[in-house]
Amino acid sequence: MADYSYKEQTDLKNIQKLRNVLQKLPRFLGSYFRSMESTKSTRTRLSYAYDLSVFFSFLQTENPQLKDKPTETLPMAVLDELTPMDIEEYLSYLQTYEKDGVTRVNKDHGILRKFAALRSMYNYFFKKEMINTNPPAHVEIPKLHTKTIVRLDPDEVADMLDMVESGDKLTPAQLRNHKKTKLRDVAIITLLLGTGIRVSECVGLNLKDVDFKNNKIRIIRKGGNEDIVYFGDEVANALSDYMELDRKQLEPAEGHEDALFISLKNQRLTVRSVERLAKKYSANVTTLKKITPHKLRSTYGTSLYRETGDIYLVADVLGHKDVNTTKKHYAAIQEDRKRSAANVVKLREP
Numbered sequence: 129m130a131d132y133s134y135k136e137q138t139d140l141k142n143i144q145k146l147r148n149v150l151q152k153l154p155r156f157l158g159s160y161f162r163s164m165e166s167t168k169s170t171r172t173r174l175s176y177a178y179d180l181s182v183f184f185s186f187l188q189t190e191n192p193q194l195k196d197k198p199t200e201t202l203p204m205a206v207l208d209e210l211t212p213m214d215i216e217e218y219l220s221y222l223q224t225y226e227k228d229g230v231t232r233v234n235k236d237h238g239i240l241r242k243f244a245a246l247r248s249m250y251n252y253f254f255k256k257e258m259i260n261t262n263p264p265a266h267v268e269i270p271k272l273h274t275k276t277i278v279r280l281d282p283d284e285v286a287d288m289l290d291m292v293e294s295g296d297k298l299t300p301a302q303l304r305n306h307k308k309t310k311l312r313d314v315a316i317i318t319l320l321l322g323t324g325i326r327v328s329e330c331v332g333l334n335l336k337d338v339d340f341k342n343n344k345i346r347i348i349r350k351g352g353n354e355d356i357v358y359f360g361d362e363v364a365n366a367l368s369d370y371m372e373l374d375r376k377q378l379e380p381a382e383g384h385e386d387a388l389f390i391s392l393k394n395q396r397l398t399v400r401s402v403e404r405l406a407k408k409y410s411a412n413v414t415t416l417k418k419i420t421p422h423k424l425r426s427t428y429g430t431s432l433y434r435e436t437g438d439i440y441l442v443a444d445v446l447g448h449k450d451v452n453t454t455k456k457h458y459a460a461i462q463e464d465r466k467r468s469a470a471n472v473v474k475l476r477e478p
Contacts, residue, residue: 133332133334133348134387149178152181154204157180160253169351175245176248179246180246182222184202212263212267215267219267240270247264277426279423279427287413288413289314292317312374314370316405317405317424319359320424322363324445327402330421331399333387338388343358344357357445380394380395429457432445
């Protein structure tokens, strides 16, 4: 797949995974998933398929009449047999259940996502008048408890960058790899902290996407749109060191020649690899925070908002389509700024 971009390669893999999952789901779902092809990403469609597989597994677990029937042969009529109370029972079931011999646990976000997939499926068939009832429409949407946004403090950012550069506190095995990947790892962590791009956008970068003349990178956003992100001198230095002293010396495997960040197997670095990388270096920086690449993105967004006070700029740089998404993430900082404004305007001269 050398002629395909990283996003195109990812989409092709997701489509194949989706086809495999759909083979184990009721046949009548085919039209529903085809209807989403022009509006939903391959990743979203695949997630919906996984989530709906849990729903149909629940039906067969809880309904003796369906237990011995192959899932793919279930008729659409089973959807009309359910009531709002059955849907509420399903939401309760989602908190913890067993599948393939493994105990699964869902928190608020997981339950809400699976409920959204179920509502979407029912809405489609109901609007098409292929079923007569829509029980999820009569069930209250599960409440999502707001979680505190985890981000690194300025001293923790400095400590993490020092950790990546020095390799201090790494295990002997980790140190052996660190000698080979130090410049790459410094470039990745500095890039994430210095631009706030998503980890998927980071691993999707190609060599030609980096423009040192204008200090910018070309990225493909989550929805597939192209965007330009600018970076500062610290990011430029880290990227330059990696590309000149490390990346040029590598011989990538076939199909990975254009990739900016390369693994020890000479292949394009994966999202999971960067997640492990962030976990490894942050483990000795903070014991109270679980740091992921997304937390590095939150750290950048926080710093940018504190420095500029411009929520629309933060939304634009982070690639949020809706500024309300940004406001939700940085509500606490907004409140601090509003509170600090209380004494800015003087009514009388002292």
